[in-house]
Amino acid sequence: MSTDLTHSDVESILKIIDAAENLNEIEIVHGSFRLHVVREYNGHSLGAPRTPTAPHAPPQANSNSAPSPEKATAAPAAKVSAEVPPGTVAIRAPMLGIFYRAPAPGEKPFVEVGQRVKADDTVCLIEVMKLFNSIRAGVDGEVVKIFAENSALVEFDQVLICVKPSEG
Amino acid sequence: MAAAPFKRILIANRGEIAVRVVRACQTLGIESVVAVSAADRDSLAAKMATRAICIGPEAASQSYLRPELLVTAATGTGCEAVHPGYGFLSERAQFSRMCAEAGLTFIGPVPEAIEVMGDKISAVKLAEEVGVPRVPGSGRVSNAESAREFARKHGYPVLIKASAGGGGRGMRVVRRDDEFISQLAAAAAEAQAAFGDPSLYVEKFVERARHIEIQILGDKHGNVVHLGERDCSTQRRHQKLIEEAPSPVIDASLRRELADAAVRLARHVNYVGAGTVEFVFDDDTRRWYFLEMNTRIQVEHPVTEMVTGRDLVVEQIRVAAGAPISFTQEQIALTGHAIECRINAEDAGANFAPRPGRIQTWSAPAGEGVRIDTHCFSGYLVPPYYDSLLAKIIVHGRDRREAVDRMQDALKRLQISGVPTTAPFHQQVLAHRDFTAAAVTTRWVEETFLPSVCQAGAA
Numbered sequence: 001m002s003t004d005l006t007h008s009d010v011e012s013i014l015k016i017i018d019a020a021e022n023l024n025e026i027e028i029v030h031g032s033f034r035l036h037v038v039r040e041y042n043g044h045s046l047g048a049p050r051t052p053t054a055p056h057a058p059p060q061a062n063s064n065s066a067p068s069p070e071k072a073t074a075a076p077a078a079k080v081s082a083e084v085p086p087g088t089v090a091i092r093a094p095m096l097g098i099f100y101r102a103p104a105p106g107e108k109p110f111v112e113v114g115q116r117v118k119a120d121d122t123v124c125l126i127e128v129m130k131l132f133n134s135i136r137a138g139v140d141g142e143v144v145k146i147f148a149e150n151s152a153l154v155e156f157d158q159v160l161i162c163v164k165p166s167e168g
Numbered sequence: 169m170a171a172a173p174f175k176r177i178l179i180a181n182r183g184e185i186a187v188r189v190v191r192a193c194q195t196l197g198i199e200s201v202v203a204v205s206a207a208d209r210d211s212l213a214a215k216m217a218t219r220a221i222c223i224g225p226e227a228a229s230q231s232y233l234r235p236e237l238l239v240t241a242a243t244g245t246g247c248e249a250v251h252p253g254y255g256f257l258s259e260r261a262q263f264s265r266m267c268a269e270a271g272l273t274f275i276g277p278v279p280e281a282i283e284v285m286g287d288k289i290s291a292v293k294l295a296e297e298v299g300v301p302r303v304p305g306s307g308r309v310s311n312a313e314s315a316r317e318f319a320r321k322h323g324y325p326v327l328i329k330a331s332a333g334g335g336g337r338g339m340r341v342v343r344r345d346d347e348f349i350s351q352l353a354a355a356a357a358e359a360q361a362a363f364g365d366p367s368l369y370v371e372k373f374v375e376r377a378r379h380i381e382i383q384i385l386g387d388k389h390g391n392v393v394h395l396g397e398r399d400c401s402t403q404r405r406h407q408k409l410i411e412e413a414p415s416p417v418i419d420a421s422l423r424r425e426l427a428d429a430a431v432r433l434a435r436h437v438n439y440v441g442a443g444t445v446e447f448v449f450d451d452d453t454r455r456w457y458f459l460e461m462n463t464r465i466q467v468e469h470p471v472t473e474m475v476t477g478r479d480l481v482v483e484q485i486r487v488a489a490g491a492p493i494s495f496t497q498e499q500i501a502l503t504g505h506a507i508e509c510r511i512n513a514e515d516a517g518a519n520f521a522p523r524p525g526r527i528q529t530w531s532a533p534a535g536e537g538v539r540i541d542t543h544c545f546s547g548y549l550v551p552p553y554y555d556s557l558l559a560k561i562i563v564h565g566r567d568r569r570e571a572v573d574r575m576q577d578a579l580k581r582l583q584i585s586g587v588p589t590t591a592p593f594h595q596q597v598l599a600h601r602d603f604t605a606a607a608v609t610t611r612w613v614e615e616t617f618l619p620s621v622c623q624a625g626a627a
Contacts (some may be wrong), residue, residue, distance in 0.1 A: 129236040152244075155221055155223070157222060
């Protein structure tokens with residue numbers, strides 16, 4: 001079965017498309033993933049913005065069902081480093097964006113505290129202007145703490161979730 | 169007290185300009201959110217702002233140059249507007265557009281104005297439409313006679329350029345009628361070899377060029393004012409090093425001509441915000457030509473603030489929120505003389521190579537007529553990822569001589585250890601008789617000053 005594309009996969013694809021000459025429009029279908037890019041041609045935009053062209057949502061989220069971020073209030077200066085319990089591994093935000101615990105509003109969260117995860121499991125989504133990035137656990141183990149709040153803005157490198165790695 | 173123009177704004181920049189914008193926010197009672205890369209988490213702007221938000225890793229290509237991250241950071245923190253500073257995304261029409269689409273006010277002109285001014289060809293065309301001259305150039309020249317005709321009309325020297333060219337290749341300076349035949353042949357051969365196209369044209373060559381620019385400000389009510397000129401002729405490889413206001417080489421009537429041209433151009437594109445119209449001034453013929461327009465706040469804006477007493481960044485934010493400019497053209501008076509020196513973490517003796525590193529001690533001068541715009545402090549690590557600007561020293565005096573004396577005094581009292589700086593270079597330039605006599609042109613640092621310093625050093 002096809003595996004999901006990561007944020008960097010999408011970026012690589014966009015770079016290849018960007019470098020290609022004589023290419024105005026392309027559609028890539030990969031499993032349930034669909035990427036549709038329309039490029040500026042001779043300085044005239046044919047519609048969609050060029051970089052970073054938002055693909056239709058990746059498998060976990062339906063493009064039109066993404067929850068919108070709650071209107072942020074004047075948060076005090078954010079403290080990015082959270083208390084990571086000893087013996088656990090922190091899953092950090094690889095990019096700034098809006099943090100989502102579930103594939104879509106009303107759906108079951110990807111993970112809950114106490115749940116066992118595999119390294120390849122998606123634990124949350126981070127949205128950057130309609131581009132949804134699946135964040136993986138990166139380690140087999142048990143979710144011990146979820147720091148980030150659903151639909152809140154998370155900063156680059158912020159601790160999102162802590163996982164206690166499996167023995168051996 | 170008047171209501172703040174915005175509740176909260178995002179600052180999409182770093183370094184001294186981020187600090188400058190935070191200060192303007194404080195003046196206006198606006199909350200500031202400064203977007204930082206991982207290298208700038210502990211920056212002075214981050215400490216001073218209401219909040220800092222980390223948008224990405226150190227490399228600018230993954231942080232400050234990513235419009236989608238900055239827009240997400242702005243909307244996610246409840247900001248109403250975005251200040252782009254200078255450099256980075258400040259003159260990207262697409263960023264301005266993305267802000268607007270996300271419901272954010274971009275503190276700068278509309279995307280269309282950025283686009284039309286950002287493109288050299290369309291900007292020059294617009295300038296010609298409103299009667300603002302460009303450096304005269306010919307169409308394609310096919311023989312020496314048509315080239316001579318152009319040169320006689322506009323005066324020698326002229327420059328032969330390759331139509332397909334760039335980077336100085338195929339360029340030849342011609343000073344006399346009889347030089348054309350051999351120079352055209354050589355230039356055509358060079359152009360053919362370099363670009364596969366031997367087509368040439370001829371342009372007026374400004375041998376003794378000064379860089380003079382006019383600060384303008386427009387609002388959403390159709391008002392456009394100018395705040396006089398800045399003279400930025402002390403440059404090295406097109407990088408400005410010292411700026412002053414007013415220019416020591418123009419008088420009131422020339423100032424009016426340049427300012428009228430700049431205002432006409434700004435009005436023509438319904439310009440909103442702070443902008444600068446740059447001109448090449450021929451010191452020999454005293455003619456001037458349109459160079460380009462910058463659609464952002466400039467590094468050297470403080471010299472204008474010193475001689476006008478107006479806060480350009482505050483005004484920029486106010487007009488972005490829809491307020492009319494808070495003063496009229498008649499209320500702008502130029503008082504005294506201001507000079508700015510850019511202090512960079514560079515080794516002037518090693519071809520101005522950037523030298524980032526830890527600043528051990530930082531002690532900046534203060535006092536009458538001295539202003540320092542900086543993000544540095546003792547213990548600050550100058551990161552290697554961005555430009556090397558550490559601080560701008562700006563002085564104000566009753567006249568140019570007093571301003572030069574104040575700058576020399578300020579440079580003497582500036583104490584920085586840990587990284588080399590360009591402060592000693594500035595001291596030497598300011599002491600040079602060409603600078604004192606206002607005889608500096610845009611190529612002076614490379615062609616006259618640096619060779620003389622090297623010789624003196626070798627002797």
